[in-house]
Amino acid sequence: MKINNSFFLFFYDMVFVLPSSKSLTIGWNFGSMLGFVLVFQLLTGTFLAFYYTPDSGLAFSTVQYLMYEINFGWVFRIFHFNGASLFFIFLYLHIFKGLFMFSYRLKHVWMSGLSIYLLLMMEAFMGYVLVWAQMSFWAAVVITSLLSVVPFWGSFLVMWIWSGFGVTGATLKFFFVIHFLLPWALILFVMLHLVLLHTSGSTSLLYCHGDYDKISFFPSFWTKDFYNFFFFFIFFLFSLILPFSLGDHEMFIEADPMMSPIHIVPEWYFLFAYAILRAIPNKILGVIALLMSIVSFYFLGMMNNYFSVMYKLNKFIVFFFIFVSIFLSWLGQCLVEYPFAVLSPIFSFIYFFFIYLMIFLFYFFKVLFL
Numbered sequence: 001m002k003i004n005n006s007f008f009l010f011f012y013d014m015v016f017v018l019p020s021s022k023s024l025t026i027g028w029n030f031g032s033m034l035g036f037v038l039v040f041q042l043l044t045g046t047f048l049a050f051y052y053t054p055d056s057g058l059a060f061s062t063v064q065y066l067m068y069e070i071n072f073g074w075v076f077r078i079f080h081f082n083g084a085s086l087f088f089i090f091l092y093l094h095i096f097k098g099l100f101m102f103s104y105r106l107k108h109v110w111m112s113g114l115s116i117y118l119l120l121m122m123e124a125f126m127g128y129v130l131v132w133a134q135m136s137f138w139a140a141v142v143i144t145s146l147l148s149v150v151p152f153w154g155s156f157l158v159m160w161i162w163s164g165f166g167v168t169g170a171t172l173k174f175f176f177v178i179h180f181l182l183p184w185a186l187i188l189f190v191m192l193h194l195v196l197l198h199t200s201g202s203t204s205l206l207y208c209h210g211d212y213d214k215i216s217f218f219p220s221f222w223t224k225d226f227y228n229f230f231f232f233f234i235f236f237l238f239s240l241i242l243p244f245s246l247g248d249h250e251m252f253i254e255a256d257p258m259m260s261p262i263h264i265v266p267e268w269y270f271l272f273a274y275a276i277l278r279a280i281p282n283k284i285l286g287v288i289a290l291l292m293s294i295v296s297f298y299f300l301g302m303m304n305n306y307f308s309v310m311y312k313l314n315k316f317i318v319f320f321f322i323f324v325s326i327f328l329s330w331l332g333q334c335l336v337e338y339p340f341a342v343l344s345p346i347f348s349f350i351y352f353f354f355i356y357l358m359i360f361l362f363y364f365f366k367v368l369f370l
Helices: 002-015 026-051 059-068 073-100 107-130 134-149 154-162 169-200 220-224 227-241 268-279 283-302 311-332 340-369
Strands: 019-021 214-216
Touching (some): 026 059, 026 073, 026 169, 026 220, 059 073, 073 268, 107 134, 107 169, 107 268, 134 154, 134 169, 134 283, 268 283, 268 340, 311 340
Antiparallel strands (some): 019 214
16 A cells, blocks of 8 residues: 555656646647657557568568458558657657757756667667568668678677578567567656656756746646647548658568669658768768767767856757758658769768757857856
């Protein structure tokens, strides 16, 4: 009974009486929306796992069986497929909001959130491969081959993931198990992220962390979270009207290990990183740049700075960074030819320039005002 009471008090403190800034806008709904989508993906993914067969000879046919033979299987499949895109839409909005609001001042919250982002990228990639279509198969070949740049152990690591000398049915089974288990680790990371966030409090439009502007989380922000159902309504309409508009036509062709697609591209939410990878001719430097495109954001959380910085300048930089990220995503799906092959290195450099400019300014204003 004591354990139950302790859990109830913990839950009550986290979602009812939690002191929250009264200046929080709908932009702070992105985090709660991500929680909604995570549960939604878990439910639809579990249903799909009942009928999926992780076998290289049956995987593609299993997906077609789900679409045509299982009652409402097509509904679960298109919701799960488009739910991944919905997840990354709100994830990027959540990150950009954090950059606007200097959320990296809450270092533990920021770093745990970035760790969730990396796990989500792994989770989405493995789910993409499970369809076992032409594009997903060859994307698996390209991405897993990048691990060969690891010194000494690279080739052994690639063979361990492949479970052989190439991407085969054994690789598919490995990806299926990881794709099924990883969401439960994600839930633990999300819980840690929430505990850290509710311990430190959120950033706000007032750029302060004092208690004098706080109100109780319930009922004000509970009612504001109901806006999430409006976004879900739009998502359901989009999924039913344009179910495969965000996918590639090669995803309707069964994987053929003997013939690769003319132009291999990942899903839209990885295109900016893919453009950075292709922008550098050297394989090792390209993989390092790919990793640093995400890892660089950890550096923002490594400095202690709670001083109010020049937020107008910061907004200008973040807006430009968003524009560069979108343009890089467009370049990522373009052919490797002139002028796209020239633009990719230029905008990759600008991408990193803005990240490290934010880091420099964050540190510079700390030194200036101390």
